[in-house]
Amino acid sequence: MTFGERLKELRQDKGLTLREMAEHFNRGRTTFSNYENDYRKPDMDLIDELADFFNVSVDYLLCRTDQRQDPNTKIKSAISNDPELVEFWGELEEREDLQLLFKQTRDLSPETIQRVIKIIKIFEEEERERHGG
CATH class of the missing domain: 1.10.260.40 (lambda repressor-like DNA-binding domains)
Known part of the structure; x- marks a missing residue:
């Protein structure tokens, strides 16, 4: 096409x-x-x-995919009311190591999606502190 x-x-x-x-x-x-x-x-x-x-x-x-919408649109929408999570999501979205998790998360309710992203943020912050970052 x-x-x-x-x-x-x-x-x-x-x-x-x-x-x-x-x-x-x-x-x-x-x-x-x-x-x-x-x-x-x-x-x-x-x-x-x-x-x-x-x-x-x-x-x-542009016919680069047959998927009509960005698969992460539902995640973006669920966190759109929290600027801190939106900023954090910008860092996470392209990470290959988290793609499977995001795929599973898309089917959850917006409230649960928001909680999952908050939990990931907590883990990421703990990792940074642990490694002096």
Whole structure:
């Protein structure tokens, strides 16, 4: 699948015409037609806007994955009201050694997800103190 095919599929799933899509993003209909036919590619700002509009990840929109949304969206949402946890999550999110744990955590309730991240934070802080960091 190409970017253009994916964009067209998402637009049609939302029941939008090319004209409606172009108007929503303040672009010409021809511009979106060129995107859907893979004649042109949008800039990164528009790609971000499109991903938000369709509620999909940028990677999905660019055909890097077939998973429509960032798998960690539920975790991010569960901790979004705690700035300290959001900052900590930024440090954790890419750690390979914790990916399996995150995969299991996604299916929990938002309250439980928040508790799990808080517990990980406590363990991480204890480890840093133990190793003089």
